[in-house]
Every structure is written in structure tokens, then in C-alpha cells.
Amino acid sequence: MESFKNIGIIGAGSMGIGIAQIASNADCNVILFDINKSASEQAVKKLEKVLLRLIEKGKINTIKKDSILNNIKIAESLESMKGSDLIIEAIVENSSIKKDLFSNLESIVSNDCVLATNTSSISITSLASCLKNPIRFIGIHFFNPAPIMSLIEIIPALQTNDNLVKEIHQLLLNWGKTPVVAKDTPGFIVNRIARPFYSEALRIYEEQIADFATIDFAMKHIGRFKMGPFELMDFIGNDVNYAVTKSVFEAFYYDPRYRPSFTQKQYSDAGWYGRKSKKGYYDYNNELSSPSKDEKLLKQIFERILVMLINEAMDALYLGIASEQDIELAMIKGVNYPKGLINWGKEKSFTWVVSKIDALYEIYHEDRYRCSPLLRTKASL
Ligand code: NAI
Numbered sequence: 001m002e003s004f005k006n007i008g009i010i011g012a013g014s015m016g017i018g019i020a021q022i023a024s025n026a027d028c029n030v031i032l033f034d035i036n037k038s039a040s041e042q043a044v045k046k047l048e049k050v051l052l053r054l055i056e057k058g059k060i061n062t063i064k065k066d067s068i069l070n071n072i073k074i075a076e077s078l079e080s081m082k083g084s085d086l087i088i089e090a091i092v093e094n095s096s097i098k099k100d101l102f103s104n105l106e107s108i109v110s111n112d113c114v115l116a117t118n119t120s121s122i123s124i125t126s127l128a129s130c131l132k133n134p135i136r137f138i139g140i141h142f143f144n145p146a147p148i149m150s151l152i153e154i155i156p157a158l159q160t161n162d163n164l165v166k167e168i169h170q171l172l173l174n175w176g177k178t179p180v181v182a183k184d185t186p187g188f189i190v191n192r193i194a195r196p197f198y199s200e201a202l203r204i205y206e207e208q209i210a211d212f213a214t215i216d217f218a219m220k221h222i223g224r225f226k227m228g229p230f231e232l233m234d235f236i237g238n239d240v241n242y243a244v245t246k247s248v249f250e251a252f253y254y255d256p257r258y259r260p261s262f263t264q265k266q267y268s269d270a271g272w273y274g275r276k277s278k279k280g281y282y283d284y285n286n287e288l289s290s291p292s293k294d295e296k297l298l299k300q301i302f303e304r305i306l307v308m309l310i311n312e313a314m315d316a317l318y319l320g321i322a323s324e325q326d327i328e329l330a331m332i333k334g335v336n337y338p339k340g341l342i343n344w345g346k347e348k349s350f351t352w353v354v355s356k357i358d359a360l361y362e363i364y365h366e367d368r369y370r371c372s373p374l375l376r377t378k379a380s381l
Pocket residue numbers: 010011012013014015016033034035036039089090091092093094097101118119120121141142143144
């Protein structure tokens with residue numbers, strides 16, 4: 001797509017350099033800017049190592065490696081972004097710092113240059129509001145590691161031009177990615193629908209129904225999930241996962257369905273982040289504990305988490321957060337779920353899902369266990 005040949009990337013952290021690699025791999029001219037120039041230099045050095053490993057594995061050849069690296073230029077200043085067709089921002093997750101950056105950029109680039117953010121948690125509409133010309137603003141949310149994860153959420157702001165969504169969709173397809181379109185609401189698609197995977201697991205643990213290893217085993221053994229909730233939280237980092245949960249909860253005006261877990265807060269406060277600190281829900285310096293093999297217990301755990309996930313997916317569909325197809329694709333490609341959740345609900349039958357959630361509501365009388373109206377309607381058909 002010639003209209004997006006010159007790509008500016010701002011922020012050379014793990015996301016910025018990953019996005020630079022994707023654009024460069026697609027033969028775009030990439031300009032990489034970081035407030036700390038040495039971060040850009042370090043990032044390009046790291047990318048070179050990654051590419052050498054890809055050569056060893058036979059995934060790319062030396063010519064490709066050289067072209068990927070040659071396509072990326074490190075910028076001395078923000079002014080170097082002048083000729084960009086599209087700029088993707090991947091700096092620190094702070095609304096006012098991002099707004100300052102976009103205001104500055106608007107005074108440098110042409111009126112046609114598309115400005116995009118990779119934010120995970122800030123409203124795209126609120127960021128767009130800092131621009132004089134907000135119709136060219138859009139969210140392009142990559143997943144980590146960006147070159148490996150194929151899913152990308154495209155999030156138009158209220159102000160975004162409709163055509164831009166189509167153009168970015170086509171561009172990302174051309175880059176070999178799997179784009180989905182999400183409404184600008186907290187957590188977009190994946191980070192919203194996946195919440196119960198963690199929160200219901202934590203709740204089951206807090207209620208002393210099972211330990212971490214057993215809950216993880218239930219989801220893998222019966223559900224065929226690649227990782228259990230606690231393994232995954234340890235992998236993502238408890239601090240990161242807790243921050244996302246907290247921001248989604250606050251953004252939903254404290255809807256109890258998204259309430260963070262006290263356990264996760266404590267693990268995060270203690271510095272037990274997971275793999276990166278060698279200790280999280282599991283102690284990675286010692287042998288990991290083995291799960292219970294009680295099939296009845298495993299089934300109970302799996303079904304409780306599954307119905308809450310299906311409910312969340314159906315509610316996202318009900319509220320028009322994305323199309324059914326995109327909701328299914330997002331969970332399979334964004335977090336490697338073994339099946340689309342809506343399809344899973346159909347397989348199990350919506351009547352069964354509703355009966356399970358209503359049974360939980362009967363016990364707790366908490367708003368957390370309320371069925372999505374769409375789920376209940378489908379169950380009654
Ligand atoms: P990071 O902390 O690794 O890198 C951020 C980089 O931005 C740093 O090198 C920093 O020097 C630079 N920077 C900070 N302020 C700047 C400014 N005003 N101008 C230019 N450069 C500036 O962060 P990471 O993890 O790469 O995340 C970046 C963005 O991507 C955040 O908005 C984050 O929410 C989002 N994101 C992160 C994901 C993740 O798993 N890490 C996944 C999806 C989105």
C-alpha cells in the first residue's frame with residue numbers, strides 16, 4: 001500500500017521495536033524515535049540479534065535481515081517524522097504525556113498523516129481530542145511480542161473518519177496480520193473478555209476450593225487452554241495484569257464484574273510478579289506443586305470459569321464492542337484460546353451456560369454473576 005510507505009514509530013521499547021520490525025519487514029521506510037536515543041540504538045541492536053536467530057532457524061535469509069535493518073532509521077528529533085504517512089506511538093502509558101506528544105506531532109507532520117496509538121488502556125477518543133484534526137486519529141493495538149502475535153485490534157475514536165478504519169484494516173492485512181475492529185471501550189476486545197479467566201480463577205482460590213496448580217490443570221486438562229490462569233498471570237507479570245484489571249474496573253465505573261482480586265494486589269505488592277521475579281503464584285526456584293486429579297473438582301472449576309468467559313463474550317456482542325466473527329478471532333489469535341467463546345457457548349448450549357451462571361447468582365447474590373441479556377435471550381429461543 002503506497003499510501004502508507006513511510007512509517008514513524010515513537011518509543012523504542014519492546015512494543016515500538018516490534019512494530020518497527022513488522023513495518024520494515026513489509027518493506028516500509030521506518031523512522032524510530034525515542035526520547036532516550038540510546039533506547040533506540042539498544043532496540044535496533046536487540047532486533048539484529050533476533051534476526052540472526054531467525055536466520056539460524058532458517059526462517060529468513062541474510063538479505064532479508066539486512067533489508068529489515070536498513071529500512072529502519074533512528075531519528076535524532078521528532079522533526080524527522082515530517083514526511084511520515086502513518087505514525088504509531090508506543091511510549092509510556094500516560095495520557096497527558098501521550099497527548100503532549102500528539103499535539104507536538106500535529107505541528108510537524110502534514111494534515112494527511114495518520115496518527116495512531118498502541119495504548120492498551122487509555123480511551124482513544126480522549127487522546128484524539130487533543131488534536132486540531134482528530135479524524136486522522138486511530139488506535140492500533142498490537143499484542144506482545146508484536147512480530148509473533150498476529151492479532152491487532154483497530155479502535156476508531158468517536159472522531160475517526162470511517163474510511164480510515166478500512167484503510168488501516170487493509171494495511172494490516174498487507175503486513176500479514178489479523179486485524180479486528182473494536183469499539184473504544186475499556187479493554188477493547190481481548191483485555192475485556194479475558195478478565196474472568198483471571199478473576200474467577202483467583203476467586204476460586206480465595207474461596208479455598210482449589211490451589212493454583214489444580215485450577216491451572218483444570219483449564220488445561222479439560223479446557224485445552226495452553227496455559228492455566230496462574231501460569232499466564234506469572235508469565236504476563238502480576239504487576240502488569242493487576243494494573244490492567246484495575247484500570248478496566250475503574251473505567252467501567254466500578255462494575256463488580258471486573259473487580260480486581262485482593263490476592264493479586266498482595267502478590268503484586270510483595271514483588272511476586274511471576275517469572276520475571278522468579279516467584280509469583282509459583283516459586284520458580286523450586287519444583288512446582290502437583291495438582292489434584294479429582295475429576296469432579298476439575299470439571300467444577302473449568303465450567304465456572306468457562307461460563308463466565310462465555311458471558312463476557314456474549315455481553316461484548318450485545319453491546320456492539322465488535323462483530324461476532326471479530327470477537328471469536330480476537331480470543332483465538334490474541335490469547336490463544338482453543339475455541340471461540342461464542343461458539344463454545346453454542347456447543348455447550350446457551351441454556352446450560354445460563355443455568356450455571358444463575359446457580360452462582362443464587363449462591364452469592366452478587367451483580368458479578370449476572371447474565372448478559374443477549375445470553376438469556378438466546379437461551380430462551
Ligand atoms: P516500554 O517502557 O518498554 O517502552 C517505552 C519507550 O518509550 C521507552 O523506551 C521510553 O524511553 C520511550 N518514551 C517515553 N516517553 C517518551 C516520549 N515522550 N517520547 C518518545 N519516547 C518516549 O513500553 P512498552 O511495553 O513497549 O509499551 C509501550 C506502549 O505500548 C504503552 O502504551 C503500552 O501500554 C502499550 N502496549 C504494551 C504492551 C506490552 O505487553 N508491553 C502490549 C500492548 C500495548
